[in-house]
Amino acid sequence: MKKLFIIPALVLAIGITSCGNNAEKKDDTAASTSTETTTEAPATETVPGIENVTSSQTWTVEGNDQMQFNTNLIRVKAGEPVEITLKNVGSMPKESMGHNLVVLKPGVDIPTFGAEATAAVDNEYIPKSGLSSIVGHTKLLGPGEEDKITVTLEKGVYPYLCSFPGHFGIMQGKIVAE
Ligand SMILES: [Cu+2]
Numbered sequence: 001m002k003k004l005f006i007i008p009a010l011v012l013a014i015g016i017t018s019c020g021n022n023a024e025k026k027d028d029t030a031a032s033t034s035t036e037t038t039t040e041a042p043a044t045e046t047v048p049g050i051e052n053v054t055s056s057q058t059w060t061v062e063g064n065d066q067m068q069f070n071t072n073l074i075r076v077k078a079g080e081p082v083e084i085t086l087k088n089v090g091s092m093p094k095e096s097m098g099h100n101l102v103v104l105k106p107g108v109d110i111p112t113f114g115a116e117a118t119a120a121v122d123n124e125y126i127p128k129s130g131l132s133s134i135v136g137h138t139k140l141l142g143p144g145e146e147d148k149i150t151v152t153l154e155k156g157v158y159p160y161l162c163s164f165p166g167h168f169g170i171m172q173g174k175i176v177a178e
Pocket residue numbers: 063067097098099100162163164167171
């Protein structure tokens with residue numbers, strides 16, 4: 001796991017010293033949004049930026065008080081178990097800034113699922129009406145807590161999000177299984 005954190009830090013350090021102009025840095029988030037087409041995404045959709053992500057079967061994602069995941073692209077081998085740990089690294093109370101990580105099946109409509117989740121207050125924002133859309137999910141975590149899930153994915157692109165009300169718009173990412 002250590003390697004995973006050291007390499008991005010090095011790349012960042014080199015980027016800053018050699019370039020020195022952060023304004024020119026490309027915004028990957030904006031780019032991925034603008035390249036989305038109106039057609040329904042097939043399981044084999046190309047995910048921008050995934051070529052820069054190293055494939056691994058063990059991932060740790062952090063959620064913070066700024067309502068952000070620190071990882072938005074996950075790359076795994078299809079057909080093999082993947083361990084995903086979510087850590088809530090924030091300090092705000094669970095009631096106002098709780099986080100979970102819900103892995104959805106390919107093609108699930110995120111706004112629809114998010115709306116159902118928001119209503120599922122009594123079930124930690126895991127909607128019973130949306131269970132068939134879910135591949136796996138962590139518990140809802142308060143500050144300093146963590147939870148781990150293991151999923152095995154067929155080839156495809158799986159959205160993941162935090163289903164705490166209001167979070168999924170920002171707190172979402174994609175798992176590419178190949
Ligand atoms: Cu959240």
